[in-house]
Amino acid sequence: MAAMICGGIDLGGTKIEARLFDGPDAATTQLRRIATPRENYAQMLAALVEQIRWLQQVSGRDDLPVGIAVPGIIDPETGGVFTANTPARGHSIRDDLMAQLGRPFPVVNDCMAFALSEACGGAGDGHRTVMGLILGTGVGGGLCIDGAIAPRAGGLAVEVGHVGLPASAMARHGLTPRRCGCGRLGCMETAVSGTGLANIAEDILGTRIEGADLVRGGHEDILEIWADIAGECLLTIQLMLAPDCIVLGGGLSNMPGVVPRLERALERHALRTMKPTRLLQARHGDSSGTRGAALLARR
Incomplete structure (x- = not known):
């Protein structure tokens, strides 16, 4: 696996975890967790943006590739998220991050992200x-x-x-x-x-x-x-x-x-x-x- 620095965010019902990965095995080099705001979607989205900006800061790269793993079903056409555990239900995190930060951030189901990780340099390699x-x-x-x-x-x-x-x-x-x-x-x-x-x-x-x-x-x-x-x-x-x-x-x-x-x-x-x-x-x-x-x- 070619080495290239990248960031990942896990949006959960209780915490939003950001990790910076680097090296040929994509190992964690930095980690930051914050509580998931549950009051409304705007606060949750602001917390996601905060984590993305933290990853950009610690990596020294504004163009850092960052992906977001979320639980639930993600409509491939609208980007709408259907989940029971966060205020994101019915919203398109993909489109809203694009509007705020001006570039795409892939949003993927957390179980599919898990499978990809384990298939590439993981137990399923x-x-x-x-x-x-x-x-x-x-x-x-x-x-x-x-x-x-x-x-x-x-x-x-x-x-x-x-x-x-x-x-x-x-x-x-x-x-x-x-x-x-x-x-x-x-x-x-x-x-x-x-x-x-x-x-x-x-x-x-x-x-x-x-x-x-x-x-x-x-x-x-x-x-x-x-x-x-x-x-x-x-x-x-x-x-x-x-x-x-x-x-x-x-x-x-x-x-x-x-x-x-x-x-x-x-x-x-x-x-x-x-x-x-x-x-x-x-x-x-x-x-x-x-x-x-x-x-x-x-x-």
Whole structure:
């Protein structure tokens, strides 16, 4: 990967993180986080501009390539963002930054940015088709083919978190279908995300226990139920997209032994003649989505 300085910004519901990347591996050299203004869009946009200007200042370059990773669906025609976690809903960050700063800044779905980062100098390096799967508060995915973000109609990332949970999986574990944040009942996210892991604990144990406490408490029964359902999610990805590898990110990907646990689950569910796809842990951790946005801007 050719060395070239670039910047990335991760627009989240609680913080706006700016990172400066440099060197042949696009490593972080500077980092700054500020709180995400949630009162209105104008304040949030002003905070984004502040982070861009900080990146320009520390890099010494007014023409610094800067990409912005955001959660949700980004309409490829209008640039409109549809997300539940920030005041950006319905606004075009792309067009508004262009109006204020006079040049383009690519805006990309955070899961697609994560996949790009891991496909280019990350855990998926050397693989043609790389699926990035975020297992965090929610569940989302991105897809890269030959080192580039795969074209997706309508601005959708790989929205596997909103695929329906298999009824057979819910029945064999005695789980209750729950309403997802998207409004649908029984989405994959309601059992496979960090929130979903706590949902499983509540159904099985009768009390709500967060993921980190479940791991510390050695609740193997709960973790195995979660892995079994996550295996169904992985199978769905493999059947639909057949990637060379699936790179895991997000908080749940940091659980001890998570890759072999999920490998066993996927192998149980895989079709008899199908070789399970390779599972890998993200190389760039929490910075990967920001790094992917920076790589996109650098191009």
